[in-house]
Amino acid sequence: MTEWSVQRLAQLVFEIVRDQLVAVGDDFTPQSDLIEAGLDSIGVTQLMLALEERTGVWVDEGLLTPELLSSSETLAACVHEQLAQS
Amino acid sequence: MSSSLRADAVPPVAAGAVTSGGPRIVPLTGSDCFLRAFDDEVRRYNGASHVSQLILRLGPGFDVEVLRRLVHEVTVVVPLMRAPIRRRYGVGLPVYRTDLADRMPLPVVTVHASEPDGGPTGPLPDAFAARMNDRFLGRRGRLLHFDVVPYADGARGTDLAMSWLHMLFDGTGSETFIAQLDRYFQGTRGAADLMTYDRPPAPREQMSARGQRARAWRAHIAHLGASPPRSLAGPLRSVPQDLRLRVETLGVEETARAIERAKALAGFLTPMLFYLAVTIRAHDRVFRARGLDPGSYVVPLPVNLRPKGVDGAIFRSHVSLLWFQVQQEQVSDLEGLIADLKRQRHASIKGGLVEGGVAAMEFVRFLPKRLYARMTRRGMAGELCSFFFAYTDQFVPAAQSFLGAEILNGFHAPAVTPSPGSCLAMSLRGARLNVTHVYQSDVLAEEEIETMRRSVRADLIGEAS
Numbered sequence: 001m002t003e004w005s006v007q008r009l010a011q012l013v014f015e016i017v018r019d020q021l022v023a024v025g026d027d028f029t030p031q032s033d034l035i036e037a038g039l040d041s042i043g044v045t046q047l048m049l050a051l052e053e054r055t056g057v058w059v060d061e062g063l064l065t066p067e068l069l070s071s072s073e074t075l076a077a078c079v080h081e082q083l084a085q086s
Numbered sequence: 087m088s089s090s091l092r093a094d095a096v097p098p099v100a101a102g103a104v105t106s107g108g109p110r111i112v113p114l115t116g117s118d119c120f121l122r123a124f125d126d127e128v129r130r131y132n133g134a135s136h137v138s139q140l141i142l143r144l145g146p147g148f149d150v151e152v153l154r155r156l157v158h159e160v161t162v163v164v165p166l167m168r169a170p171i172r173r174r175y176g177v178g179l180p181v182y183r184t185d186l187a188d189r190m191p192l193p194v195v196t197v198h199a200s201e202p203d204g205g206p207t208g209p210l211p212d213a214f215a216a217r218m219n220d221r222f223l224g225r226r227g228r229l230l231h232f233d234v235v236p237y238a239d240g241a242r243g244t245d246l247a248m249s250w251l252h253m254l255f256d257g258t259g260s261e262t263f264i265a266q267l268d269r270y271f272q273g274t275r276g277a278a279d280l281m282t283y284d285r286p287p288a289p290r291e292q293m294s295a296r297g298q299r300a301r302a303w304r305a306h307i308a309h310l311g312a313s314p315p316r317s318l319a320g321p322l323r324s325v326p327q328d329l330r331l332r333v334e335t336l337g338v339e340e341t342a343r344a345i346e347r348a349k350a351l352a353g354f355l356t357p358m359l360f361y362l363a364v365t366i367r368a369h370d371r372v373f374r375a376r377g378l379d380p381g382s383y384v385v386p387l388p389v390n391l392r393p394k395g396v397d398g399a400i401f402r403s404h405v406s407l408l409w410f411q412v413q414q415e416q417v418s419d420l421e422g423l424i425a426d427l428k429r430q431r432h433a434s435i436k437g438g439l440v441e442g443g444v445a446a447m448e449f450v451r452f453l454p455k456r457l458y459a460r461m462t463r464r465g466m467a468g469e470l471c472s473f474f475f476a477y478t479d480q481f482v483p484a485a486q487s488f489l490g491a492e493i494l495n496g497f498h499a500p501a502v503t504p505s506p507g508s509c510l511a512m513s514l515r516g517a518r519l520n521v522t523h524v525y526q527s528d529v530l531a532e533e534e535i536e537t538m539r540r541s542v543r544a545d546l547i548g549e550a551s
Binding site: 040041042044045046049061062064065066 | 353354355356358389390428431432435436440
């Protein structure tokens with residue numbers, strides 16, 4: 001079983017986006033929409049690569065939808081599902 | 087269409103007006119220097135400049151005098167818009183000498199006579215393509231020019247082209263500039279808000295690590311050069327630059343189909359790979375018709391490097407390049423082609439080639455521009471690439487009007503060097519896709535342009551051409 005909970009993954013996604021990928025204000029939270037925050041396609045790929053580095057699981061960008069990128073939490077749930085299957 | 091001059095006067099800046107504060111010099115970015123090298127090449131070999139253009143097709147209500155006044159007011163506040171580009175004391179990094187800007191002429195707004203039956207939904211004015219072949223003088227601060235074609239004195243609408251020496255803005259910067267100029271007109275922003283000389287984010291890595299990235303990028307380019315491209319124009323040649331410009335605007339339903347196909351075939355995150363594949367196939371039709379071996383297709387894709395989520399970085403270019411290479415036998419299968427482009431994109435990002443491109447361009451800023459251009463061409467047997475391509479998504483999405491006139495349509499006409507001599511640029515304005523083709527006149531015959539047009543349409547909407 002994975003050591004990563006959805007909550008921990010959401011925090012990880014949130015921190016990578018906030019600290020490395022997008023210039024965001026204080027109002028950016030794990031519930032904030034990632035696309036609206038300014039994450040572009042290169043940023044999404046870089047995010048998935050950073051997540052792969054930390055968790056060991058690659059989530060194919062082809063699986064991603066606007067709904068899954070609507071917050072750090074929704075993306076974390078997707079990554080968690082992939083982790084569980086790996 | 088006649089492009090005779092109707093009014094070309096530049097009103098003097100008000101007495102006592104001085105350029106406002108701000109830095110005395112603004113360094114060019116690495117990608118600026120890349121563009122500057124090709125501007126120099128075009129100047130020497132083709133007698134013109136490397137000029138990009140943004141075109142607005144406007145409804146009634148546009149007042150050219152308002153544009154002229156605003157441009158001049160903003161230029162006085164934002165000295166970079168007419169600052170000479172030089173190396174300080176002849177050595178070191180090239181910079182905008184904003185400290186000398188006051189001595190330079192203001193940007194010119196030229197009004198052209200229109201065809202009696204012309205209008206902002208008809209063919210583009212010839213004056214716009216002519217401006218792309220004009221000589222801009224970066225060393226003397228001549229960086230920006232506006233051309234205006236009013237129809238029936240503006241009662242039937244107006245066509246407007248903003249042309250600039252490519253270092254002044256990149257595509258995103260030019261759109262932000264237009265949007266900010268309109269906000270200034272509406273009184274919601276001040277002219278000083280335009281004075282954003284945002285530095286690219288400071289590199290987080292040590293110099294040695296950046297050097298390693300730059301070397302990896304060079305190795306990647308050398309790898310591409312092992313199977314060099316051949317453009318339809320052939321390698322660098324001494325011919326007068328004579329760029330032509332055409333735009334095709336898809337209908338709303340056709341655009342919806344194209345967007346749906348892009349999403350289905352390339353994914354919602356990377357629609358540009360669908361449009362790139364369409365562009366490769368359009369050029370391939372011409373290569374095949376001529377019986378010409380393209381070598382491999384090598385195409386750079388600009389990557390926007392602005393800090394995401396901020397409104398700014400108007401001036402200078404803030405881009406890196408992702409390079410793609412495909413063989414001719416891959417082109418016939420559209421889905422397979424897109425899959426391979428996706429694979430290459432992923433590998434390039436994973437391999438740090440976005441950052442590597444930045445590092446390489448930063449390092450070579452110190453080189454003489456001629457050497458810079460020569461190095462780039464030498465790796466690809468005299469070519470830069472097979473052709474240029476750009477996809478810029480929604481065009482000025484925040485603005486419905488410009489200086490009080492409705493924006494009926496708008497798009498970019500990117501700078502194109504006479505070799506490779508062809509560029510397809512695509513963008514959306516509202517619910518309609520614009521396909522702009524900029525090409526050197528002697529590179530493509532009329533029937534070849536039509537072949538490409540049909541190929542692009544067929545691939546976009548999924549019909550046989």
